[in-house]
Amino acid sequence: MGRGDEVLTSAYGSWPSPVDAALAAAHDGHPEWVGFVGDEVWWTEPRPAEAGRRALVRRTAEGTEEVVLPAPWNVRSRVVEYGGRPWTGAVRGGTPLVVFTHFADQRLYRYEPGGEPRPLTPVSTVGAGLRWADPHLDLARGEVWCVLEEFTGDHPGDVRRVLVAVPLDGSAAEDRSAVRELTAERHRFVTGPRLSPDGRRAAWLAWDHPRMPWDGTELLVGEVGGDGLLHGVHTAAGGPQEAIAQAEWSADNRLLYASDRSGWWNLYRDGTPLCPREEEFAGPLWKPGLRWFAPLDNGLIAVVHGRGASVLGIVDPESGEIVDAAGPWTEFAATLAVHGGRVVGVGASPRTAPEVVELDISTGRARAVGARHQDAVDPAYYPEPRIRTFAGPDGREVHAHVYPPHHPERAAPDGEAAPYVVWAHGGPTGRAPLVLDLAIAYFTSRGIGVAEVNYGGSTGYGRAYRERLREQWGVVDVEDCAAVARALAEEGTADPDRLAIRGGSAGGWTTAASLTTTDVYACGTIVYPVLDLATWGPGDTHDFESRYLESLIGPLGDVPARYADRSPTTHADRLTVPFLLLQGLDDVICPPAQCERFLARIEGRGLPHAYLTFEGEGHGFRRAETMVRALEAELSLYAQVFGLDACDVPRLELNP
Incomplete structure (x- = not known):
């Protein structure tokens, strides 16, 4: 069917898409x-x-x-x-x-x-x-x-x-x-x-x-x-x-x-x-x-700044005024360089992938000069995000980017609510940037919605928002993700019976904790996660984060029971829904032993799941073949659990 023809009606999750896993993998990174x-x-x-x-x-x-x-x-x-x-x-x-x-x-x-x-x-x-x-x-x-x-x-x-x-x-x-x-x-x-x-x-x-x-x-x-x-x-x-x-x-x-x-x-x-x-x-x-600002020879300062998303601007330190660079880029990364009157950074937007952007402060002109965005497919298939703020427990604000299913030639039958996957970012001290991500397009163009949640503890919203997670990891992040999922279901945007959650690293923790402590989700994808707090500390992970749990959970000597109570491994017996677990075998930050202990706790329970490991991969997948296998496996999981037609990907074998 060609563009411009009549829109066809077909069920969510069954829409044909030009965004395959190989295409998404080829454009991963920045x-x-x-x-x-x-x-x-x-x-x-x-x-x-x-x-x-x-x-x-x-x-x-x-x-x-x-x-x-x-x-x-x-x-x-x-x-x-x-x-x-x-x-x-x-x-x-x-x-x-x-x-x-x-x-x-x-x-x-x-x-x-x-x-x-x-x-x-x-x-x-x-x-x-x-x-x-x-x-x-x-x-x-x-x-x-x-x-x-x-x-x-x-x-x-x-x-x-x-x-x-x-x-x-x-x-x-x-x-x-x-x-x-x-x-x-x-x-x-x-x-x-x-x-x-x-x-x-x-x-x-x-x-x-x-x-x-x-x-x-x-x-x-x-x-x-x-x-x-x-x-x-x-x-x-x-x-x-x-x-x-x-x-x-x-x-x-x-x-x-x-x-x-x-x-x-x-x-x-x-x-x-x-x-x-x-x-x-x-x-x-x-x-x-990492560099969010760079002083220029003339006394002005190039800055990456914002509330939530961050843009490129020039500060006059004498007046305090900021002039932002014009252009399509709505998000800039923490890398800047200056030379004379030239400023270089990395900018992106929901319609453009990250590219090297140069600003000439004498003319005010900004342009892409490197790694220029080229549309990998018709932009009509790109996700169309909505920046939203939801009400969490006690009425606290929860920031999120909601990407509804989107296809130029497909629509769902009247009255059908969409399946949705909640994405929990890593860190947890971090933020999901509002940029074009073909991994998101991989799902939305097939009729599966995505909601990226910047749960309490995320950056970009001030120190008080960031410190909501202090000693509350596994509580606030789980509650905020669930609040977004439930709100989408209650308003009719998402199907309450077809909700999933996924995340990597700290997001993998939030995913596993959500699956073991809530009844919101029908399945989940857990990627190179933290699963057992008692074995993720000095001697078990790298030095940089070896004492991170003292702020996220509390000092082990003071609250030892909390370490057990919060760990998904402790509550693996509560897990009742299918899941996919993805792990790099060279990961020294979240070692495979975390996954192995978790799997040992569910052995013999007949719980459908898959555990895929990847040689040569550490914390964060980088190889195209790994990313293809991971994305296709994830889609297959949702297709089986949600009853979707995803015949264009290999079937993931779920072990009882």
Whole structure:
């Protein structure tokens, strides 16, 4: 049937769709870590078809895009397991000089076009070795300053993190002692140092267990001595109850930072608020090197800001006024770079996938310059989101994006309510961005609705909303997702008998907790989850999140029963609906052992389920074949449980 013909009536979930799993997988991921190398814009972007590697890409002066390093080079750091900014670059002697982390061995490499990458750092056989992130070139000293994560033993907690200077001449490639540590080991976690323009001072962020960086961080400043070390280190801002998310220096050597001391992440200069608003100018620091603002040479500041979705704007620090960039992009990621009067970021919208966007502040013109969005299918099949606020328990606000079933040539019979899947985002300190996602289109174009819930604990709505989850993980998130699902059913949008829930990582926890403590859902998809709190802590998961539960649940020594009471594994006997469990076998954040203990608790109960594991995948699927298998399995689960016609995907075998 061609476009423009009569709309046909057919049941939800049976609509033919051009968005197949392979197409969705090919467009998974987004460009990130933008930067300038001379006048050129560089960034990293995913390659799902190349074993999920991250490629380094440049936009040449002619406007063409070139992959800088061929496979198998993979520009990706493993610092704190989630990674951090993995590269930096500059032009020296007319030639680009780039330093990057290679994922396979986590060494820093130096690369100049026309040559081969040369290692700058050694390999360590101790524990998980040496890892590097958030690099910054200091060409005057012939060094790259960055974060070193150094494992000192085989236990996940046997690790130290310090600021270091790595020589660019390669003298540390086989010699750990040639890596110069810039400060004493003062804190458990640090971000990369930012040198002031005059080279006299450096600023960085630090924090310690049990705090996460969105709980409280310190902004540290030190003087750069003649020996190249940092002296007189002191706390300039922040503390246990104040989260500094980013710090930079202005062109006139004044200290800029984003703090949530007012209840919102706002901008400050030398302690004075620049643009006080009840909106966010930063976000959760999951990775060293995330950048929500960037000072320009003329004194203006490029910012990513908003309440919920975040847009790109320019702040005048003298007046506090903001002028937002014009264009179709309604969501910008936490990566910015500036050069002269040019600002580069990554923008997207519900109609456009993330792309590299450049703003010329002299003209106000913004345009896509890299990873440009190209419609993979007719945009008529794209989801059409509705931004909604629901009432949760006690009348509290719950933010969500609702994507109804949508197809240009199909409609459901009158009176039929749609099946819906509630999506719980990961983190849980995070947020579902309002951007085009072909994985969502995969379902909506077939007649299955999706509701992304930014439950209490999500970012983008101020610190009070974020802290609703404090000691309430497994309660507030579960209640808020259920409130959205029930509201959609009560208003007739969703079929109350055909509701599902899905999520990965912390969203996998919320999914499993929802299935074991509520009767709202007919099935669920649990992806690389936390399932057993007693075995997800120091020694069982990576160091970064090993004490996260102290804020999400409470100190184990104080509330041991709560750890058992909240865990889906404890309540596996309450599970009565079919489920799909997806797990990467190389996941060190949520290890497969979590899934295995959960499955052991339901063994012999005759509960329909499937457990799919994937070799070579860690926390977050990156390979095209994995994503295809996972999406098709998920659709098959819903088709079987909801009674849908999904003959175009392999049938998922559900084991009793």
